[in-house]
Amino acid sequence: MSLVIRLSKVGRKGERRFRIVVSEKRARRDGRAIESLGWWEKGTQKGVKEIDSERFNYWVSKGARPSPTVAKILESK
Numbered sequence: 001m002s003l004v005i006r007l008s009k010v011g012r013k014g015e016r017r018f019r020i021v022v023s024e025k026r027a028r029r030d031g032r033a034i035e036s037l038g039w040w041e042k043g044t045q046k047g048v049k050e051i052d053s054e055r056f057n058y059w060v061s062k063g064a065r066p067s068p069t070v071a072k073i074l075e076s077k
Contacts, residue, residue, distance in 0.1 A: 001024055002025040005022050008020075017040075037051055038050045038056075
């Protein structure tokens with residue numbers, strides 16, 4: 001089972017809100033997630049985000065790989 005940490009879209013049409021979730025690589029983007037790690041709202045100020053870094057590090061230690069988009073978001077801390 002290959003795990004990935006990626007964004008899952010939530011909210012109304014046209015809103016730019018995402019959950020940061022751990023899911024299986026082959027699962028749909030907005031499909032069933034194993035765990036929700038936080039959220040990210042894209043906006044004018046480089047986005048507003050909140051992420052549980054302990055759980056993020058736990059899943060990375062278990063072999064989950066962040067998607068390129070999530071890696072870029074976390075880089076801009």
